[in-house]
Amino acid sequence: MHVVSVRGVTKIFEEGSNHIVALNGVDLDVDAGEMVLLMGPSGSGKTTLLSVMGCILRATSGSVELQGREVGNLPERELPKVRLDNIGFVFQGFNLFPTLSAGENIELALDLKGIRGAAAEARASDLLAKVGLEERYASFPANLSGGQKQRVAIARALAGEPALILADEPTAALDWRSGENVMEMMRAVAHTYGRAVVVVSHDSRVLPFADRVVQLEDGRLVENAAQEAPQRTGKKSAGGWNLQPSGAGD
């Protein structure tokens, strides 16, 4: 069973009399322990696809399955619970709560899951330790570097133990050294913690971190877009780099 499975997804935005087709019949499966990189030029539909997979946007047509459950046709009021139970988000702008410390940002995510008090504090400390920030529990986001903020955001995304982590341009606001660290961490999230990770990026330097690269253009997955990605030490060995669009080899 795939963690997330998208079939024939189309998303059309209506602006007045204009119909903008953001996604056009996209098929994509992502499995546990796999890190998929979504690439493509601006306006190609990367973030829209991420939003549809994240149950933030509803597809105009097609099917979205999360851990075998069809979520594309769920009523709006049920989607927050689906997100809370299954998905962790990492944003380009970090989206940490500036008035809460690093630890409290993670505690907030735990609070949403009903974990509070000493248990939440211990879990937040543990997560911060996992991203190498155990000393920064009480630091506010304003006092953290960009890379540190993104690591806190990754820890927060993991707080609810979601099966799927969706990251939108997680390195875009970082210098390359910090970005590299973040990507290493994202890969560890997939490989060590067995999460399905989907990263949207337009930065080709992140290619070597992915198990699979999916190219989007004009809302469609590009056929025959495979290219050789440089090997990285410690990358998932099974299957090697797979730059084929999902379904291309079906």
Place this chain on the structure above:
Amino acid sequence: MPPLARRNLFHDKVRAAVTLTGVVFAVVLMVVQLGLFVGFTVTTSGIIDHSGADLWVVSHNTPYIEQGTPMPEQKYYNALVTPGVERADKYIVRWGEWLTPRGSQESVQIVGFNPNTGFGGPWNVVAGRVEDLKTPDAVMIDELYKEKLGVTRIGEVVEITGRRAKVVGFTRGIRAFTTTPYVFTSFKNALDFTREREDQTIFLLVKAKPGADLEQVRRDLKARLGDVDVLTAAEFSSMTRHYWMFTTGAGMGILISALLGLVVGVVVVAQTIYATTMDHIREFGTLKAMGAPNRYIYRVIFTQAGISAVLGYLIAMGVSIFVVRGSQQGGASIVVPYSLDAAIFVLTLAMCMTAALVSINKVTSLDPAMVFKQ
């Protein structure tokens, strides 16, 4: 739950100061405007409310206290022998002319009462004694009007409507809502100062016997005295307030001003609370994207509003104490009874919560996809 609401409010000290200033300004504005309104209404009927009488006998169709017309003294005697009546006093409230020692003339309201019983007499006496008013020509005024009436101390002699008067004491806080100060004196002196006939009175103040059925006493008085109205103190007070409030422009002006204060207060608070929520709109979007149910976000916003309301109210009450005390030294009468304090607290809370509701509407309609936009 991490203290998101509290931190949202106080993490940025300058923003917190701006938010609280908005609420404090609105609350002080409401306190002052509503306090002026209450002060006006209380002042118009202060003499009645402090009279200590159970019933007021007034000439038929007397609309308010300043408009009393004379009635024969015989009614006083008839009242005294009415069953259930413990005591009745003749009482007068009439305009007079006060000639200051400097020679200038001021209009005053002569209040003539029985110094032996004290019904309808001065209260809050801070210099002299009510008993001193038994002496011929003796008068008592409020210390607020010393300068206006050209008086600096007890013992000074002035002239009222061409007759000698001697100041024997001062009260504090007995304010006239018009520009004419009250001058307390004995009923007998008042007849002289107002040139009323000795065999007449303007009002009768009646005290019922303990345990007497007031309604029955009222019916008996009406039956015995004939062409008069017998009103409870509360009724006459209400009639007087109503007259000044709704028949004259002055009352309506203050009422409109109070309502405007209320509206401005509501708008300022609403705007302040709304702005506080909007400052954190992106974070609420993030919460939604993370899967927070709406009620979780509502709780944060309502907590923010509640903290703003309580803190703003407490600070505003501190400021208002100075404003009210200042007004007591000056010409304005701002009266803030505990009931008004409580009402303004409820109002502040309601305003903050309503403003929170408006911003909640904005947050509810928030597209969680905004979190992917830079």
